[in-house]
Amino acid sequence: MSYSSKIIVTTALIYANGEIHLGHVTSTYLPADIFVRFCKLRGDDIIHLSATDDFGTPILIEANRKGMNPQKFVDYWNQRDREDFSNLGIHFDMFDKTSSKENRELTQYFFTKLHEKGYIYKRPIWQLYCENCKKFLPDRYVKGTCPYCQSADQYSDSCENCGRIIPPGEILDPHCVICGSEPVQKESEHYFFKLSQFSDRLKKWLTENKNLQTDVKNYVLGWVKEGLKDWDISRDLPWGIPVPLKEAEGKVLYVWFNNHIGYISTAKKYFAERQIDGNQAWNSATIYHFIGKDIAYHHYLYLPAMRMGVGDFKLPDFIPTRGYFTLEGRKFSKSREWFISVREFLDKFPPDYLRFYLAGITPYSQADVNFNWSEFRKRINTELIANIGNFIHRVLTFIWNNYDGMVPETETLDQLDRTLLDELRNAVKEVAQEIDRLELSKGLRRITKFTTFCNQYFQRKTPWKDKDRAKTALYLCANIVRSLAILLEPYIPFSAEKLWEQLNLQGVVHKQAWNTASELKIPTGHKINEPRILFEKA
């Protein structure tokens, strides 16, 4: 069977060991969801895929601490994350896990193919080893005192207190996280990926791909210029995807070797369930990988290099990269309890408030995004409620109270009416352009610019003075409210759907065609449902 989809969107895989927080949502999942929702309305054949990232040291440590089997542990988080995303209206066509059979197989295939082609070699490295636990202690298995600020109980690779990166071997008073005893240096064989060999090809690809953001590109090109180092892709851990070589007993692949392969393995699984050739589907689609800038290196260097090396799967066309999330001007930090989880937020406010606010403040760049509670409230109350919500509500209640809830008839359009329709067409066109260019905050601003005009129109028409003469205006406004439901659907899908119901229209707003937003589809005499307040003040 031949392939049908045209666009594949993936979002960075969420690490399966903790709550989803607003940082994840802001940089990655919300932008992707808005984009995908828009494309669906536009009629594109598009799918959104993601998964949990199930391997790695922190998960193993955490699972051990809780006395849980690591697979059970990541399954728990996978389920919990699905709920969070669903509650936020973030929809996936498939949400899988990197510990899936498909991803294990594809990852081993990647390794084998790269190994055959000579891109992987083995060499011994010195590593800390715990003689009590009889195991090597990678990165986060060792804690000690920070050599810079003397802060105790820090992981051996970085200090939470002063934020410095601690070079391997420099941590003071190192001890094993599991048993507390002091580790010794011991030699271990590791596998390395020849990233250095891909320098020229990466440089070419980065330079020639015009879809990549220039700021991120410059940042990454800086690394290439400095010279890429080969990459240690194996770990002495019991939790991970085994290195598929007989000689490599007990070694697994590093999480960053396998997790982005999850994009492809999930896609293949998705297509396989539909009897579609996954490789062909992947290679003929336009690929978007949405990420946060913290993982820019992995997506702009490691990922493309690995795909170049294997050769079977095309590289991404777009890697939309957004910045860090700060809360009241300070960096998010779980350990310092300076963060907001999705659950915590949704206990207080509806999901659309979060979507509306975040979409409005997140630019298409790696600039950081600051969340501020008072600004959040202000923005919801003034833009979402007093501007957009007010227009919708005044129109609907006016029709309900003055025309028995029936959309009135239209007569000859005057100059102002025609201007309104021009504004509508422009808005529909320009919002689409912005979202298509991934400029989501600008798209939202374009919508509020339009509703400002709608409020002005209503004001100038003074329909309350002569209900009979106001019929054309209300006919037009009712239709514009319908258009707004469609325009707003990518941003605030729950409210858009409620609005669709209030308008008493057929079907669901999510299945409408974007272009019909510039048409007048509600006929005279159409009965709306009783208007209710769509947005309560925050």
Place this chain on the structure above:
RNA sequence: AGCGGGGUGGGGUAGCCAGGUUUAACCCGCUGGGCUCAUAACCCAGAGAUCGGUAGUUCAAAUCUACUCCCCGCUACCA
């Protein structure tokens, strides 16, 4: 230290890449007025920045160049 990003009215931003379509735009806030259909929401008018600093390029610079000050992020086995 190096690399990347940024400094625009009281706050938050757009514009800068492709210099002049802008008397520097938008939102919030502020001042005054109007309306009363609407969740004290809406509409109109107004005050307020010469675009971090300096020096250049140009007929013309917030937009280009150099230097400089300040802020933020990153620096590879942290996901």
